[in-house]
Amino acid sequence: MVTTTVDPNPEPAAVDERLSSSSLVNRLVVRPEIGALIGALVVFVFFSIVADKFLTMSGVATWLDDSATLGIMAVAVALLMIGGEFDLSAGVMTASTALVTAIFATQVGLNVWLALLLSLIFALAVGGLNGFLVVRTGLPSFIVTLGTFLALQGLNLGVTRLITGSVQVTGMRAADGYESAGFVFASTFPIGDTPFQISIVWWIGFTAVAAWLLLRTKFGNWIFAVGGAAPAARAVGVPVARTKILLFMGTALAGWLVGSINILRFTTVQANQGIGLEFQFIIAAVIGGCLLTGGYGSAIGAAIGALIFGMARQGIVFADWNSDWFMLFLGIMLLGAVLVNNTFRRRAERVRR
């Protein structure tokens, strides 16, 4: 994956004077996730020093868990952003899917697995609709998904109140299939004596698949292309509309995964959950090296962006600081990341005529 491998067939004239600018530093700097990696190291070292609990096993389990569900979403959102689009409905989607699962399992009485399947279909349908509307109308996805965001938010509250008479759904524990589904989505595994959430495994797995998809497959090539220059991609036969719709379905899928993890872990879901998270996903993706304008970014970077998020949020708690400071920290991180990204993009996009 790293591009610094030595060319197997040595060039006869390896000392090309034009190669001088392509030093190791330059090549590393071109990797979108380098900024985030350095940032993560700084944050890690900082909180390791200021907060004693940060480096304990239970501390690590806590901030990894916080990073995990955010990270799953950030990675999916990153792919979508590389494809040149936003999904503001991604945050509320984590609540919608949890509600659909919970309502089918507790109110209709279906098996949890069947309820999960139905909410997956629901999520993919909403994601597909988002994508379809964006590619069909040509409107900015920012507006289209703002619409679905508000609509889902209304549906979450309205339907939940209609069915349960309150704004939450409870009682998952009693539903059929809760044990097995809970084992898959919400169990813990011990490292030493400390339980770690299974969501961490999902996060790592999801990131690995996304990174592979992005860098090693045809589809990944298309993602970069539709975000970088959609007309150029279309002209060489890339199915631009299909690629974008699939990316929207990807964030919906991630929303379903996170929603499922949440509902099975907490067994209760509030109808107003998830609101405001969509910007956290975008922030993590940007810290991870994604350009807001599309065509550039990294799945691993977004996962690291989420890790920074989780470490800082929990680190501030461990350090016994007021959590108000978290937002200040976040703002500075985001500005720093955008400045760094901008420099990189100029470097990559620099046009010589």
Add this chain to the structure above:
Amino acid sequence: MTDTVTDTGTGTETRTPLIEVDGIGKNYGSVIALRDVSTVVNAGEVTCVLGDNGAGKSTLIKVFAGVHQHDAGRFLVNGKPVRLSSPREALDYGIATVYQDLAVVPLMSVWRNFFLGSEPTLGGGPLQRLDRRKAKETAREALADMGIDLRDVEQPVGTLSGGERQCVAIARAVHFGAKVLILDEPTAALGVKQSGVVLRYVAQARDRGLGVVLITHNPHHAYPVGNRFLVLKRGRSLGSTEKADISLDELTRQMAGGAELEALQHELREVTTS
């Protein structure tokens, strides 16, 4: 209409042109963008489409490229009438288009751009993946074949010069077996030297037996490489002429046309004598 195209002037053979358009027209709503245009594109020849801004050059190539569909006339590929519904379909017929601005994706590496839309893969099903090694090697070789010496196929295309980017796009089309190569103003944004480089690759593509359609508003770029010149003005054809039947001066005169000619010639004379 004097531009009957059945006789190519050389009269040596009766081969089927790769592309033949006969009285083709295109409207956008009530706007007539193109009317009654006829020409041919033969293998191993360059057909130049000339005209000022708004003359209908872009419309014509968009019909060729499958982006738009013609409303009138006949469009034949290999002698068969067709109606291309998408760029993909045009590509399937071997018609590849290199657009001036959107030939490549700047932030993507040279090899990813080279294989975009036609990626070589390994394995199948959900495990199907890019054959990166093959892609990089093939891209490097194909570019070298066209005489394009690139430092590193991993570098983003955006770091290349404008001329180099055009050349990558041309090499890509040639590599993927294009029979017809359509170049939309490849030299428009380039300096003199870079334009020369691009025109050299146009000639190379031609010598490899491709039919080339070169769109330009610069007769000085068209004349040295062209075999046939189609001059458009306000959506109409001023004639499709063989090189033997037209001089550079005449071509320039046609492009400028009528009343504007005197002014232009005057201007040119001032420029050359000053």
